Amino acid sequence: MAFKETLLKSKKRLLQMHFESGVGHIGGNLSCLDILMVLHHQIMNQDDQFILSKGHSAGALYITLWSMNKLKDEDLKLFHKEPTKLSGHPAPKWREEIIFATGSLGHGFSLASGLALAKRFKNKPGRVFCLTSDGEWQEGSNWEALIFAHHQKLDSLTLIVDANGLQGFGSTKEVASMDSLTEKFKSFGIPVEEIDGHDLNAIEKALSQNTKGLRAIIAHTTKGKGVSFMENKMEWHYLPLKEPEYQLAIQELDKS
Amino acid sequence: MRNIFCETMVKHSDDSNFIFLTGDLGYMALEPLQKAAGPRFINAGVSEQNMISVAAGLASQGLSPWAYSIAPFIYARPLEQVRNDVCIHDLPVKLVGNGGGYGYGVMGASHHAIDDYGILLTLLNMHVFVPAFRADVPPIVERLIKLEHPSYLRLGKDEQPKNFELPPYASWRHLLKGDGPTLLIVGPLAGEILNGFKELPPSDRPSVWVLTELPIVHHHLPAAFKADLERSNHLVVAEEHVAHGGVGEMLSRILLLAGEAPKKFSHYCAQGYVSGFYGSQNFHRKESNLTAETILKELKK
Incomplete structure (x- = not known):
């Protein structure tokens, strides 16, 4: 199956999973699903590691693992149910692909730095990728991590920011603007590339570059991407799908 | 106890899994360890939250990280990192806090640790070690190295009375x-x-x-x-x-x-x-x- 078809199928499966479970966080899952899918299907190999710092996008990660046959439909049925390992934020000590349970923001980039440092000390190959949200950069610990990762020259580390512009109770511009995050990262001496986080070629190209040194990719994305009534809507950070909304969303994806 | 701790660490620093992180503390005390451990002695800077998560990342890959600071800065400042990244994952990160209790005296309340092990022992999988005497430090370090769980070492000052013979170390x-x-x-x-x-x-x-x-x-x-x-x-x-x-x-x-x-x-x-x-x-x-x-x-x- 061509990658684009796999991606469409995965988006539909994501909506189905959320609909059947009756839970939200759909908007942020749709903003990063393209990135997670390209990263896991086209970039990462067995030596690479990934940390989902924006743990509230666990659904997108579960679906990505499902698309790689690492989770089954029976597993996805347990999303947000009990007993389950597919909790709203990734659970610890469960799957090798989920090295750390996350959920509280501002931890992932430090954890990823630890993994990159471990590769250096153990002389192991591979890259470490970390996906954060944009609002998450209001956490001070992320800046501690940025200073550390740059100073330690953690060459294998790539930071990806899912910049969808919306956070828990408003837009990032309104709540605590960090414009421009790119300039702030650059001022730390870190190379930054800005991409359209839904342009599959741009994602693949940006993530393929494995130049020496820590790199940051700011992926401009749309919360609720692909479903018109969800796109850039604050409420889809939280709301579950009702039956008519679910059907409409599937129809829209089919037409895309 | 900091000096005997440093001496003991130096002896263990040739283990290829040994990593020592400090939150920019240890001046006039940890230099021998810095020299012995070389690149595996990392001054993580004044950034305790990051240091603990980095230690968790290292431990998850089979390394044996120690994270050192003045006591309150190793458990209170980065408490969520200790809770989520270390304890929930049951990783053998060794936290070392110097100056337990009122150890930092007139330096003030910010530097005291009179609530440390109470707070830490509410966390899953945590083990605490409070050496009473200088001689306790080496056997406790041995135990910490073998322990496959999170731990906290509360260092204080040695107050062993003169001419008092200690029984062999036991908890x-x-x-x-x-x-x-x-x-x-x-x-x-x-x-x-x-x-x-x-x-x-x-x-x-x-x-x-x-x-x-x-x-x-x-x-x-x-x-x-x-x-x-x-x-x-x-x-x-x-x-x-x-x-x-x-x-x-x-x-x-x-x-x-x-x-x-x-x-x-x-x-x-x-x-x-x-x-x-x-x-x-x-x-x-x-x-x-x-x-x-x-x-x-x-x-x-």
């Missing part, structure tokens, strides 16, 4: 026989209290025990301690830690659950800042009644 040790109440002291405070008791005849002093490893588990209580408690029927706990989450609370709960509670229980613990003034470690101990003199006087009432 529970009977230091002084006495006919009075059964007194259990946590960590280095034992030295200060022993100093006031050791010259007294056994008939006039408590039976003194020291505890250095937490949490307390009922089936690990030494038979000799239980027998001593049965004899005295009066348990006294002295610790440089607040009452909540302290050993007094822990041990009394365990004894109550087991139906082995003594008739009488006394608890001497950190009272915070009683007068609102600041001073040496001994100043704060005195304000909290954590001295041999006060304990003896009160026990005689």
